[in-house]
Amino acid sequence: MLRKNFTLFASILLLSLSAQAKIWRVNNNAGVTADFTSFYDALVSTQVVNGDTVHIEPSATAYNSGTVTKRLVVIGGGYLLDPAADGNSGLQVFTANSWINGITIGNGGNGSKFMGIGLPNVVFQVSASAYNVVFERCLINSGMYFNAGAHDGITVRKCFFSSARIEHTSGTLENFTCENNIFYSYWAYINITTFTGSNNIIRNNSFRDVGAGCTIVNGYVANNIFQTSNCVLTNSVVKNNLFSSNQTLSGSATDNQVNVNMANVYVGGTTGGLDARTQLKSGSPAIGAGLTVGAVTSPDCGAFGATDPYKLSGIPAVPSIYSLTVPTSIASGANTMNVTISTRNNN
Template sequence: MKTTFTTLFTSLLLLYTLAAQAQVIRRCNNVGVTGTNIYATLQAAHDASAANDIIYLEPSSISYGPLVCVRPLTIIGNGYFLTQNPGLQLDTRESITDAVTFANGSAGSRITGCRLNGSASIGASNITVERNYFNTSYCYIGYNPSVGSVGVSNIIVRQNFIDNGYDVYLYPGSTAATAVSNVNIINNIITGNITTPTGQFTRLSNILITNNVIGNLTGSSSYRIDVDNAVIKNNILTYTGTGNNFTPRNNAYSNNISGNTAFGTANGNQQNVAPTAMFVGGTGSTDGAFVLRAAPNPAIGTGESGTNVGAFGGVNPYRLSGIPNVPTIYQYNQSVTGNTLNATISTRSNN
């Protein structure tokens, strides 16, 4: 009863917030709630939608399945790591999807607050992937599994947690028509790589890679940045071992920190900085462990224009648990006095 009330109220809150807009709110619920504009799978909600509708994935322990998106939509989940970061959502279950493909026709789409148990393949322009948890999957840019390389531009990959050695993979093809341009990869925590196929670097242009953490907390994994034609700043490469985990090529790079000598010391870059000197660590919260520890800390104030380096710095800092920027319920209390039900609902907006 409490869970059903919470998810329903959250949907109504979203509806109230967006009532002045033309979009229709569609709900995904696969735990028995039915009704108008409620669907058991993400694909079914998509297929019933019109351009610019909003699909809310209600918390569940069951995946809402894969999606091939062919129209502009906003997809909103509940966040992740919610039991580790208490007080953010009343319902701590996740909104789980399998593989999501943004195909031709989906330009303008956005997905946020979801756990992806399959890869996100961006095969259309003007796509935003933000505040999601990639648990067993890649984020491909310029790729549609059905057709291969696809030329795309104006892509934002922001504030995601990409785990278990999986990558943000820029995938330009062999021709100018399949080039990848104007991509912002910002404020992510990636225990994997930011990379592209060997030999295809020249078909990348206007790539911005800023305020990411690449690597694990121990500095033991040689995850890398391997792209071209990029501005690379305010990032942390945690690897402390020997070997080349950054190839400059045609990149401008400044104010980055590496656990080895990857960036050198010119242009505000720092080298040979151990992760333990920067992050709070610990086991309480998977993403909270990457918060910067208090000063003195070589990542505090050493980024461009005095910002902090890493995922929690800059103008769009990483948000714990990928809480989407819509109103959320984080507390609910009720009591009965005679025939009166007294309820207190605590909500907050999230930027």
């Protein structure tokens, strides 16, 4: 029986939502009918309420920026998907990014989560005390900035910072988690001097080809790979890191490696996605050099190690249905037909 192959992009979001929660589509591609063509319009709509999910669908045209003042889940299709533009091949049917021209976290945005999107910058507003905001599997190519204020419970995990930094130098920041991210190119570094409390974690991050050094005060710094200039690590726990520089370490620092030849650490090269080139090469001194994390004993240092490794191209942690095969016709009187669905688990 003849079959026709339909290739499609779809995501099934498996989240616990309230009875009123709804999924909204944002798509600015010509000929596509969606709930909104603009991210801004979705944010200001009175129909979009706390607990809703906003899908930013891939497009060659960037979506405009906006200020988030509601508790939302914002999800895109990933980034670095075009193999002709330093992306990874075969991960999504559509190779365009879900790109937003900047996000500001305003009052009311507490508890929001962002996944699989690309954006130049994230700004935490001066008037907002942002709590429990998560950026996961996102591409950021300018920076993440915290204006003066009290910020608590911010998580940045499995993101790709392309010549982009995280900076918090006024106000306070506590219960901050920065894990399994890749910081790539000259200006991709961390500058945080405002940590309070003892639960601020900088762990299993990979810094590659970074010119500047990181400045971290009052943090827990472990299992990272720093291909950077000398870092300033003040009043911090520093364990099991690799440094390309002749890093000065305090007497309490343990099991760190300095003057590491980074040619022996990363796969590197000029093919494949930029993030894929930051995987560890065979025999890398970062393999098994990390401090135990959860149930993982002696994990690899860097973004691809520990309990929740970096995911190439930031594909969201939801199943994707990427192919559907159905018969072109069925016999008269038939009560059933065979349908083949191809899915991918992106956890």
